[in-house]
Amino acid sequence: MFGITPKGKQEEVMALPAKGHIVVLGTAGSGKTTIALLRAHHLANIPNGGKVLLVTFNGALVEYMRGISSSQSTKLVVENYHKFARGYLNSRGKMPRWNGILSPEEKAYYIEQAIEALKTKYQTESTFKRPKEFFIEEITFIEKFGFANLAEYRETERIGRASSNIKRENRKWIFAVYEKYMELREAVGRKYDWDDLAFYVFNELQDDDGERRYTHIIVDEGQDFSPMMIKSLVEAVADGGSFTFFGDVAQQIYGSRLSWRDSGVDANKIWRFDVNYRNPATITAFTKAITESEYWRQDGDMVEATAQIAEGPKPILVKFSRKQREMAWVVERAIATGKTSSTVIVCRNRADIDTFLPVLKNKGCDATEINKDTPGFAHLKKVYLTTYHAAKGLEFDNVFIPYLTVDKLPDPDTVSSAVSEEDAYADEIKLLYVAATRSKYGLYMTYSGTLSPLFPEDSDSYDFHDEEDVV
Numbered sequence: 287m288f289g290i291t292p293k294g295k296q297e298e299v300m301a302l303p304a305k306g307h308i309v310v311l312g313t314a315g316s317g318k319t320t321i322a323l324l325r326a327h328h329l330a331n332i333p334n335g336g337k338v339l340l341v342t343f344n345g346a347l348v349e350y351m352r353g354i355s356s357s358q359s360t361k362l363v364v365e366n367y368h369k370f371a372r373g374y375l376n377s378r379g380k381m382p383r384w385n386g387i388l389s390p391e392e393k394a395y396y397i398e399q400a401i402e403a404l405k406t407k408y409q410t411e412s413t414f415k416r417p418k419e420f421f422i423e424e425i426t427f428i429e430k431f432g433f434a435n436l437a438e439y440r441e442t443e444r445i446g447r448a449s450s451n452i453k454r455e456n457r458k459w460i461f462a463v464y465e466k467y468m469e470l471r472e473a474v475g476r477k478y479d480w481d482d483l484a485f486y487v488f489n490e491l492q493d494d495d496g497e498r499r500y501t502h503i504i505v506d507e508g509q510d511f512s513p514m515m516i517k518s519l520v521e522a523v524a525d526g527g528s529f530t531f532f533g534d535v536a537q538q539i540y541g542s543r544l545s546w547r548d549s550g551v552d553a554n555k556i557w558r559f560d561v562n563y564r565n566p567a568t569i570t571a572f573t574k575a576i577t578e579s580e581y582w583r584q585d586g587d588m589v590e591a592t593a594q595i596a597e598g599p600k601p602i603l604v605k606f607s608r609k610q611r612e613m614a615w616v617v618e619r620a621i622a623t624g625k626t627s628s629t630v631i632v633c634r635n636r637a638d639i640d641t642f643l644p645v646l647k648n649k650g651c652d653a654t655e656i657n658k659d660t661p662g663f664a665h666l667k668k669v670y671l672t673t674y675h676a677a678k679g680l681e682f683d684n685v686f687i688p689y690l691t692v693d694k695l696p697d698p699d700t701v702s703s704a705v706s707e708e709d710a711y712a713d714e715i716k717l718l719y720v721a722a723t724r725s726k727y728g729l730y731m732t733y734s735g736t737l738s739p740l741f742p743e744d745s746d747s748y749d750f751h752d753e754e755d756v757v
């Protein structure tokens with residue numbers, strides 16, 4: 287499949303027996319997705335073997351994987367976690383046909399109602415004066431861990447998070463809000479939210495002694511799966527089958543900061559992929575500088591690249607006097623590189639994509655936006671537009687990252703709704719890392735105004751230009 291020969295540790299992982307738990311941690315571009323796909327095909331082709339589920343986080347990556355694997359095998363299913371979860375609960379008659387899962391906004395609403403109810407009941411308790419975001423984050427943590435009761439929640443250690451300094455005796459109040467929230471949502475017939483779906487899948491699987499659909503389950507981008515999501519997938523594997531986890535903690539961008547190590551995966555050895563097959567050494571030097579920022583949270587599971595295969599120019603950062611000029615330059619350059627290579631403009635949010643799309647179209651450029659619905663994204667020689675989040679797992683010859691200003695990165699809305707600024711900065715800087723590591727060749731970054739504090743300013747890992755140098 288797609289003409290790649292696994293090398294070194296990749297080859298060793300390919301040769302592992304088709305049973306038990308396997309954990310692969312790898313740096314960006316080290317072939318995690320590639321080996322996940324190759325291994326999935328290999329397992330699906332075992333004569334008389336069972337079905338294989340390859341599961342990942344975002345929809346764009348699912349499409350990308352389906353596109354590059356061009357598999358017709360009915361024994362291999364590639365989908366995102368939520369599709370698996372909904373499908374499974376549905377097969378057990380546990381998924382309401384309509385409105386089964388609360389949206390994040392609805393979840394916030396019911397949590398707020400729960401806080402209000404408890405505030406009225408316990409008027410002197412100061413915990414209830416904390417902002418709603420604090421409760422949302424804490425309840426989401428409870429859900430992602432799948433604590434069944436207060437005792438389990440109270441016992442757990444919260445490490446490395448600013449919000450971890452909640453006194454243990456106060457956790458009962460947070461748990462009370464959680465229980466009230468559950469009561470309120472049940473009263474309106476809503477069974478799940480996106481963060482506790484996995485908990486119900488896990489419980490359902492534990493009660494389900496029917497035959498398992500999948501003999502082998504492989505997770506790609508596993509760093510963004512909650513412990514409960516992983517537990518449920520492990521539980522979904524048929525007896526005698528295998529569970530393989532691929533992940534990169536440096537690319538954990540969905541804000542959970544929880545570790546796969548809390549999910550009970552039992553691998554006797556951790557495989558570390560440390561050869562970067564995608565980014566040239568010039569880009570790896572730049573992304574390493576990102577990880578040396580004061581905002582970057584170190585994690586012992588992070589794997590650094592020890593070798594690179596690709597070659598390319600040094601990344602550039604261009605400063606513009608005005609945003610219009612910045613946009614005009616990015617559009618012009620992206621159209622130029624898009625004629626001969628796959629090129630992407632990566633934005634912090636959809637609104638920024640919307641500012642680029644009409645300008646590109648006006649210039650006759652048939653740019654494609656990549657989002658969860660984009661079918662079969664491929665490395666076509668053209669211009670793509672995407673968000674930092676949806677770029678995850680993908681790769682392009684040339685990457686443009688515009689608007690790297692203090693008012694865009696970190697995203698002000700994310701910072702203001704986060705429990706602590708420190709946590710928000712630690713999450714947002716990973717977005718920059720993810721975007722920069724998408725490039726196989728060129729990396730062009732721009733800003734007008736004040737540069738984002740998340741950008742590694744004092745670094746010789748990129749070339750700085752004023753707009754006069756480039757226009």
Ligand SMILES: Nc1ncnc2c1ncn2[C@@H]1O[C@H](COP(=O)(O)OP(=O)(O)OP(=O)(O)O)[C@@H](O)[C@H]1O
Nearest residue numbers: 291292293314315316317318319320563564679680
């Ligand atoms: N053994 C190999 N030989 C040649 N090319 C390889 C090999 N392994 C991976 N590649 C190429 O390296 C690039 C990165 O691979 P892949 O997308 O699988 O990495 P990844 O670890 O999933 O990256 P990320 O986590 O950054 O998304 C791809 O273009 C892939 O084809």
